[in-house]
Amino acid sequence: MPDNASPVRQPAPPASSKDLEREVADLIVQALNLDVTAAEITPDAPLYGEGLGLDSIDILEIALVVSKQYGIQLRADSEENEHIFRSLRHLVEYIAAHRTK
Amino acid sequence: MSDVARVAAALPAGQHVLNVCSDRYRFTVGFAASLVRGKVSLLPSTHTPEVIRQLTVFAPDAFCLTDDPKCDIALPRTYFPELKGEVTAGLAVPAIDSEQLAAYVFTSGSTGTPLPYKKTWGRLLRCVHNGASRLGLLDGRTHTIVGTVPPQHMYGFESSVLLGLQTGSALCAERPFYPADICSVLASAPRPRVLISTPVHLRALLAAGMPLPETDLIVSATAPLSHELARAVESAFATRLLEIYGSTETGQIATRRTAETAEWQLWPGVTLTLKDDGQAWAQGGHVEQPTPMCDVLELTEGDRFLLHGRMADLVNIAGKRSSLAYLNHQLSSIRGVVDGTFFFPDESHASNTGVTRVAAFVVAPDLDAATLTEELRRRIDPVFLPRPLMFVDKLPRNGTGKLPQEALRELAARHLRPPT
Numbered sequence: 001m002p003d004n005a006s007p008v009r010q011p012a013p014p015a016s017s018k019d020l021e022r023e024v025a026d027l028i029v030q031a032l033n034l035d036v037t038a039a040e041i042t043p044d045a046p047l048y049g050e051g052l053g054l055d056s057i058d059i060l061e062i063a064l065v066v067s068k069q070y071g072i073q074l075r076a077d078s079e080e081n082e083h084i085f086r087s088l089r090h091l092v093e094y095i096a097a098h099r100t101k
Numbered sequence: 102m103s104d105v106a107r108v109a110a111a112l113p114a115g116q117h118v119l120n121v122c123s124d125r126y127r128f129t130v131g132f133a134a135s136l137v138r139g140k141v142s143l144l145p146s147t148h149t150p151e152v153i154r155q156l157t158v159f160a161p162d163a164f165c166l167t168d169d170p171k172c173d174i175a176l177p178r179t180y181f182p183e184l185k186g187e188v189t190a191g192l193a194v195p196a197i198d199s200e201q202l203a204a205y206v207f208t209s210g211s212t213g214t215p216l217p218y219k220k221t222w223g224r225l226l227r228c229v230h231n232g233a234s235r236l237g238l239l240d241g242r243t244h245t246i247v248g249t250v251p252p253q254h255m256y257g258f259e260s261s262v263l264l265g266l267q268t269g270s271a272l273c274a275e276r277p278f279y280p281a282d283i284c285s286v287l288a289s290a291p292r293p294r295v296l297i298s299t300p301v302h303l304r305a306l307l308a309a310g311m312p313l314p315e316t317d318l319i320v321s322a323t324a325p326l327s328h329e330l331a332r333a334v335e336s337a338f339a340t341r342l343l344e345i346y347g348s349t350e351t352g353q354i355a356t357r358r359t360a361e362t363a364e365w366q367l368w369p370g371v372t373l374t375l376k377d378d379g380q381a382w383a384q385g386g387h388v389e390q391p392t393p394m395c396d397v398l399e400l401t402e403g404d405r406f407l408l409h410g411r412m413a414d415l416v417n418i419a420g421k422r423s424s425l426a427y428l429n430h431q432l433s434s435i436r437g438v439v440d441g442t443f444f445f446p447d448e449s450h451a452s453n454t455g456v457t458r459v460a461a462f463v464v465a466p467d468l469d470a471a472t473l474t475e476e477l478r479r480r481i482d483p484v485f486l487p488r489p490l491m492f493v494d495k496l497p498r499n500g501t502g503k504l505p506q507e508a509l510r511e512l513a514a515r516h517l518r519p520p521t
Binding site: 064074 | 277278279280281282285301302305308309310311418419450452453454456458483484486488489490
């Protein structure tokens with residue numbers, strides 16, 4: 001029985017990381033109106049600059065979607081920030097570890 | 102002043118400085134040090150390899166002042182010296198001649214060569230002084246300025262760096278990016294505090310749905326804000342929001358409180374005149390010479406006017422300005438491109454932060470998308486990289502070789518995804 005008195009943040013239902021990867025890729029493609037399908041985003045290709053060719057406005061868009069969808073507020077001063085946007089896989093790992101919804 | 106003296110001593114002999122320091126304090130000290138040494142700051146709108154190459158043609162003695170060890174700009178590099186906070190006693194604030202050339206700012210031009218505009222120290226100060234007065238910052242209090250715009254962009258240069266120097270305000274060295282960063286830098290800035298920002302960041306702040314720190318004034322520029330967004334920002338921050346209008350060529354020339362009025366009010370001394378062809382020209386005050394404005398303006402009463410959007414050829418994405426003519430020139434000068442054109446979709450394609458991107462159609466049977474994008478990335482600012490880039494067999498040119506807007510719109514309707 002869940003204990004309603006202790007509002008411990010429950011991790012989101014355990015989706016497989018592949019599912020989450022696909023879900024995040026879909027969100028990115030929609031939010032940025034990209035010319036590729038979610039399946040075409042290589043999990044290990046850089047998101048920023050070369051690779052998918054995103055710029056800082058895109059990163060802001062992704063941050064918005066990520067905060068709405070997963071309840072995570074990204075911070076540029078965290079050392080992880082550069083790491084997070086290194087690739088779709090890194091972003092997905094970060095979301096899986098920090099999501100609050 | 103000690104920091105300025107230290108950096109001034111470290112600058113090399115070249116007369117032209119490309120100051121790319123991302124830290125706002127270091128940029129400001131670097132700019133002041135350049136002034137003291139009689140050097141001219143170069144403020145191009147972007148730092149692509151092609152623009153840097155053109156800068157070396159314009160000013161062969163140019164060097165780059167940077168605070169980034171990973172900086173790869175192809176100019177002789179001077180690293181910003183480490184400042185140890187040592188204070189040298191007895192340094193007076195130097196008097197800079199108002200006729201001294203302080204900076205060259207550049208617009209992209211339409212032929213592929215950036216066009217330089219001279220900014221003398223006196224005119225820059227006069228502009229910013231008028232601005233400070235309009236923004237209500239000359240009330241004797243020390244304000245703290247938090248900026249989300251880079252100090253190298255004309256707006257960031259005027260409204261953070263120069264505004265800070267002119268009004269004796271404190272500058273926050275950071276350039277916060279994510280909504281959570283902006284809120285935390287704001288919250289830690291002593292009041293009264295001013296947020297110098299853009300529609301993109303303001304939209305993101307509202308959409309993030311976080312508690313917003315009390316702020317005494319919010320300033321927005323780079324693209325017009327809607328009445329609705331302005332009201333939402335004012336009510337979310339419980340403050341005033343003032344918008345600034347200007348251009349690279351003229352500097353800032355007008356303000357409005359968007360939540361209350363659509364009309365802009367010109368700054369003291371500046372006047373607008375409509376020429377027979379309907380183009381508005383600005384002159385007087387701090388404007389160096391009569392200058393055509395790149396927007397469609399309607400003069401209303403006295404020093405008031407309305408803004409009815411940009412002229413057809415111009416593109417403004419998040420404060421970076423270019424023209425379709427310039428972008429098309431860059432596209433067609435790539436080896437392997439037979440024909441090509443950029444296209445600006447209507448604003449229903451805007452994203453959550455209100456940004457609409459340019460698309461491009463290209464005829465280039467021997468090139469693939471990756472190669473072409475890489476070539477474009479060398480030449481144009483990344484915000485203008487076409488999204489999407491569409492390969493077609495031919496462009497719908499008419500009998501005289503022109504591309505009618507209507508034909509382009511039809512082509513786009515067939516290729517672009519409908520707005521979501």
